[in-house]
Amino acid sequence: KAGVTQTPRYLIKTRGQQVTLSCSPISGHRSVSWYQQTPGQGLQFLFEYFSETQRNKGNFPGRFSGRQFSNSRSEMNVSTLELGDSALYLCASSLWESGGEQYFGPGTRLTVT
Amino acid sequence: GIQVEQSPPDLILQEGANSTLRCNFSDSVNNLQWFHQNPWGQLINLFYIPSGTKQNGRLSATTVATERYSLLYISSSQTTDSGVYFCAGRDDKIIFGKGTRLHILP
Numbered sequence: 034k035a036g037v038t039q040t041p042r043y044l045i046k047t048r049g050q051q052v053t054l055s056c057s058p059i060s061g062h063r064s065v066s067w068y069q070q071t072p073g074q075g076l077q078f079l080f081e082y083f084s085e086t087q088r089n090k091g092n093f094p095g096r097f098s099g100r101q102f103s104n105s106r107s108e109m110n111v112s113t114l115e116l117g118d119s120a121l122y123l124c125a126s127s128l129w130e131s132g133g134e135q136y137f138g139p140g141t142r143l144t145v146t
Numbered sequence: 147g148i149q150v151e152q153s154p155p156d157l158i159l160q161e162g163a164n165s166t167l168r169c170n171f172s173d174s175v176n177n178l179q180w181f182h183q184n185p186w187g188q189l190i191n192l193f194y195i196p197s198g199t200k201q202n203g204r205l206s207a208t209t210v211a212t213e214r215y216s217l218l219y220i221s222s223s224q225t226t227d228s229g230v231y232f233c234a235g236r237d238d239k240i241i242f243g244k245g246t247r248l249h250i251l252p
Contacts, residue, residue, distance in 0.1 A: 081239065
C-alpha cells in the first residue's frame with residue numbers, strides 16, 4: 034500500500050505570493066492533518082479534515098487555509114507569504130476521525146525569500 | 147491544551163549503549179505515538195502505544211496512561227539511530243513534544 038504523498042517536495046516563493054501544497058493520504062484513510070515544523074516553534078498543528086469537513090484548527094492566522102476533496106486528498110493554501118512561513122509542512126493521514134495511528138508524508142519544504 | 151515535555155533534549159552516546167527517552171503529558175491523552183525524524187525530515191512511525199508495552203527489535207516503548215508518561219528504550223545503539231525522536235498525543239488535536247536529539251558516536 035502506498036504511503037502518504039506530498040507535492041511539491043521543495044518550493045521557493047517570494048514574500049507576498051501565495052502557495053498551494055497537496056497531500057494524498059494512504060488509500061482508505063479519510064482523515065488528513067497538516068503540521069508546520071520550524072526550528073523555533075517545533076511541530077505545530079495547522080488543521081485536520083475528515084470527510085471534506087474541517088474538524089479542528091490550530092492557532093494560525095487566516096492566511097492559512099485548507100480543504101479536502103471527496104477522494105480524501107487535501108490541499109493547504111498560504112496567502113500573502115511572509116518570511117516566517119518558511120518551514121517544513123507535513124501532512125498525515127489516519128483511518129478514523131480524531132483518532133488512530135497517524136502516518137506522515139515526506140513533507141514540503143517551503144522557502145520564502 | 148495539554149503540554150508535552152520530552153527529556154532529555156539532547157543525548158550523546160557511544161555506539162552500543164542503551165538509552166531511555168521520556169515523554170510526560172500534563173493531562174490525559176489518547177493515541178500516543180513515537181516517531182523518529184530522519185535527516186530529510188520525514189517522520190517515521192516507531193510505536194502507536196496508547197498504553198502498555200510494545201517491542202520492535204532493539205526498540206521498545208512503555209506508556210503508563212494513568213501516570214501520564216511514556217518511555218522509549220533503545221538498546222545497543224547504532225549510528226543509524228541518530229536523529230530526533232518525537233512523542234505525540236491527542237486531546238482535541240495532536241500535540242508534539244519538542245523532541246530528543248540523539249547522537250550516536252561510532
